[in-house]
Amino acid sequence: MAVYVGRRIVAAIPVVLGLSVLAFLIIHLVPGDPVQQMLGAHATPKTVAEVSHRLGLDRPLLAQYLRFVSDAFRGDFGRSITMNQPVTTLIGQRAVATFWLLGYGVVVALLVSVPLALWSAVRRDRIEDQLIRLFTTAAFGMPTFWLGLVLALLFGLRLRWLPVGGYTSAFPELLRSLTLPAVTLGLSLTAILIRTLRSSLLETLSSEYVEAARARGLPERRIVLRYGLRNSLGAMVTVVAVNLGFLIGGTVVIETVFQIPGLGSLLVESTLRRDYTLVTALTFISGTAVVFMSLAADLVYAMLDPRVRLG
Amino acid sequence: MMPGSDRWDASDPWARRRYSRREVLKGAAVAGTGLSLAAVLAACGGQGTGTQTPSISLSPGFTTARPKKGGSLVYARRAATETLDPLQNRTGNGDIFAAELVYTALVRPDPKGSSDLVPGLADRWTVSPDGKAYTFHIRDNARFSNGDRVTAEDVQFSLDRFGDPKLNAIYGVLAVGYEGTEIVDESTVVVHLTQPVSAFLYNISILPAFIVPKRLVEQQGEKFFDRPVGTGPFVVTEWLSGSSITFGRNPYYWESGKPYLDEVRYEFITDDNARMLALQSGRAQAVDGVPFSQIESLKNDSSVYLQFTEVPYFQGLWLNNEKPEFADLNVRKALQYAIDKQTINDTVYAGVGTIPNSVLPHLRYDAPPSEVPPYPFDLSKAKQLMAESSFPNGFDTTLQYPAGFGYYRQLVLILQAQWKEIGINVRLIEQDQGTTSQRFYQLDYDMTFPYAQFTSDVVVPDEYIAFVADPKSGTNGFFSGWHDPAIWSMVQEFLGADEGTRKVLWPKIQKAMMEQTPFINIMNLPFVQAYSSNVRNPYINALGANRLEDTWLA
Numbered sequence: 124m125a126v127y128v129g130r131r132i133v134a135a136i137p138v139v140l141g142l143s144v145l146a147f148l149i150i151h152l153v154p155g156d157p158v159q160q161m162l163g164a165h166a167t168p169k170t171v172a173e174v175s176h177r178l179g180l181d182r183p184l185l186a187q188y189l190r191f192v193s194d195a196f197r198g199d200f201g202r203s204i205t206m207n208q209p210v211t212t213l214i215g216q217r218a219v220a221t222f223w224l225l226g227y228g229v230v231v232a233l234l235v236s237v238p239l240a241l242w243s244a245v246r247r248d249r250i251e252d253q254l255i256r257l258f259t260t261a262a263f264g265m266p267t268f269w270l271g272l273v274l275a276l277l278f279g280l281r282l283r284w285l286p287v288g289g290y291t292s293a294f295p296e297l298l299r300s301l302t303l304p305a306v307t308l309g310l311s312l313t314a315i316l317i318r319t320l321r322s323s324l325l326e327t328l329s330s331e332y333v334e335a336a337r338a339r340g341l342p343e344r345r346i347v348l349r350y351g352l353r354n355s356l357g358a359m360v361t362v363v364a365v366n367l368g369f370l371i372g373g374t375v376v377i378e379t380v381f382q383i384p385g386l387g388s389l390l391v392e393s394t395l396r397r398d399y400t401l402v403t404a405l406t407f408i409s410g411t412a413v414v415f416m417s418l419a420a421d422l423v424y425a426m427l428d429p430r431v432r433l434g
Numbered sequence: 435m436m437p438g439s440d441r442w443d444a445s446d447p448w449a450r451r452r453y454s455r456r457e458v459l460k461g462a463a464v465a466g467t468g469l470s471l472a473a474v475l476a477a478c479g480g481q482g483t484g485t486q487t488p489s490i491s492l493s494p495g496f497t498t499a500r501p502k503k504g505g506s507l508v509y510a511r512r513a514a515t516e517t518l519d520p521l522q523n524r525t526g527n528g529d530i531f532a533a534e535l536v537y538t539a540l541v542r543p544d545p546k547g548s549s550d551l552v553p554g555l556a557d558r559w560t561v562s563p564d565g566k567a568y569t570f571h572i573r574d575n576a577r578f579s580n581g582d583r584v585t586a587e588d589v590q591f592s593l594d595r596f597g598d599p600k601l602n603a604i605y606g607v608l609a610v611g612y613e614g615t616e617i618v619d620e621s622t623v624v625v626h627l628t629q630p631v632s633a634f635l636y637n638i639s640i641l642p643a644f645i646v647p648k649r650l651v652e653q654q655g656e657k658f659f660d661r662p663v664g665t666g667p668f669v670v671t672e673w674l675s676g677s678s679i680t681f682g683r684n685p686y687y688w689e690s691g692k693p694y695l696d697e698v699r700y701e702f703i704t705d706d707n708a709r710m711l712a713l714q715s716g717r718a719q720a721v722d723g724v725p726f727s728q729i730e731s732l733k734n735d736s737s738v739y740l741q742f743t744e745v746p747y748f749q750g751l752w753l754n755n756e757k758p759e760f761a762d763l764n765v766r767k768a769l770q771y772a773i774d775k776q777t778i779n780d781t782v783y784a785g786v787g788t789i790p791n792s793v794l795p796h797l798r799y800d801a802p803p804s805e806v807p808p809y810p811f812d813l814s815k816a817k818q819l820m821a822e823s824s825f826p827n828g829f830d831t832t833l834q835y836p837a838g839f840g841y842y843r844q845l846v847l848i849l850q851a852q853w854k855e856i857g858i859n860v861r862l863i864e865q866d867q868g869t870t871s872q873r874f875y876q877l878d879y880d881m882t883f884p885y886a887q888f889t890s891d892v893v894v895p896d897e898y899i900a901f902v903a904d905p906k907s908g909t910n911g912f913f914s915g916w917h918d919p920a921i922w923s924m925v926q927e928f929l930g931a932d933e934g935t936r937k938v939l940w941p942k943i944q945k946a947m948m949e950q951t952p953f954i955n956i957m958n959l960p961f962v963q964a965y966s967s968n969v970r971n972p973y974i975n976a977l978g979a980n981r982l983e984d985t986w987l988a
Contacts, residue, residue: 153868153869155868155869155871155872159871160871161523161524162603163604166604167907167908167909170599173603174603205516205524206516272708272711275711276711280714283715286715287711287712287717288712289701379704380705380708382677382701382702382703384675388704397868
């Protein structure tokens, strides 16, 4: 097991390094200049050059990149160009809302997916299964910005059950304000979860040891929950972890639609303003988070299933 | 201004101002409250261009009834507030309109919407005969929100910041001619200029010249602006970056009895649909940036009302005059004649725009359409001009525009179709705002809409016309590559002239610019706000800022 863990961690290092190059280059190569964005049309080229110099933006790209990597290694991501605050402070302020949204979203996704997938697998090819599969297709096709607005329109404006947007950091109002965004985020994940879990369940339920269990007269409920669900959970862990990137991408849209001051909306704002340091840090940190989550998922999976680590 | 003779006095601030259409209509509304919004809109469309006084159209929320004190107003706003340092600006109006609540300048734009200036922290001032020295008297009851008196030292400190090009990098152009501020006594200062600057009072009436307390800014440095102490009607009580900013009443505000609201909260809601939802669900009582596509449906909603404010806001289409196609005056004029602006107004802007008779936004001193007519829609004239141009067979070109604004796509498709009629084939390039404006600054475009929202910082033409016409401004004809020495000499005279002469000179410049059309003003647009029906007197000044000092909740 130790060898396996070590090998996986070593494999992650070049990925993270490559990520740092990408995160840095993506925003620097896009046209648009933070100083010009900040100063607007009023600024003469001379002023723009002065401010760029003050911010160190006129140095060669490679020098700027090396500075970014060495600082990032020490946990320092510099100061935001446009907000004039340490990037870590800004990210710290905004991370809380995003964590709650992600966590809540995953819980919603699991609460919806697990029962539906079970039902769908048990009722394979019956009308219930068809309806659930129709639902997953629809959920998969719905863009989150649209779904979010429709939910806000229905539950916020028509029924007035929940706020149409905004964020409150104190309980229990926190859960109320995050319910619609979390449902939007969760539903976007259910399609993948239900399909994965359903096929994994079907595979397990048609395997020989399950046939054997049935032959011994074990009740079906026990077979599905004990044998089926348990054996499929490993796949679920991986799917959720691998889709973390997808979920983080979802927060970008959802936080904007529901006005949640999180990392996603921060990324949108900083990209529009070409805040190099902030965009680079946000891209790098969320990318690294995805790498480490899938690493962690591999390790958990390896713990659950010896075949993985020995194979 | 008439040098030497110009004197403003707080006891009679209204003496010199013209009565705007809105003022007249206000009387009508008090007489009969049945005035419908449709009527207001009709009036707005018919008279917009040409009135020298930008003014707001009357909405049911305006009243002379006795204001009720108290209550809290949530204002859903498109742009977030990210800095309250008057010399910084990160989010345009998101920062400006929050700073407007917190600070005051020596003079200020008429809060009720005309293009005149009225006293601010200075209750009176005089101008020297040579137009190079302004003496300001600070009003006796001018206090910061911590109770400290506003002193001549504070004014000197603030104006020196304004005049320092290192500190005032963004609005440095407004500090043209600033030499220094001399303290006469505790409440009197003299501002010295190196040359007469006709727009000087306008230049110090906005953001970068807001008065800040010297002692606190020196002590606290940048931290000061997190919880600034100013002289505006409100003070910041809570500020959640990227989410909201909350203001409480400033107990030391110099206009007695105001403001009426206990609390104002700006909630930052970028998404148009979400912002409108906030108003309709009752979470917000005011909302800015109403999308043109939603105006019709809001008109039918009796729980809210709309407000259209005429501000220097326009749909500016820039032409790259360094390209041979657009260096050809016949081509530029053909482009103008080929645009059916009425159709664009009806289909894209819900009819709330005004067909422009200037290539710049609507500004003070603009002549009415009867004097300087707009370009009419005239296809045969456009075709004839194309035939006379160096490109009789037309040409292929591109048009860049910012992504993320629904109405742009409609607009560019209509333009594309209309110009095809005269042989100009336009390829559309949609890209994000940052890319679009960057390529604009580098003159890396054929035609472009450089900004989603294009507004002037001041209501007088001085700022924009200097950008465009001054060959030494460093902005290369406002990034159009266009230069015209004859117009520049007219502009130079205008920039230093007294008020009476300026009124005569400007229409000539306006007309010459219209004739040259280095770029195209597709439409003059209003700011569109919407309010819950219980919001009263949400006055907006001629720059679109809503200071909420007169606003109350019924």
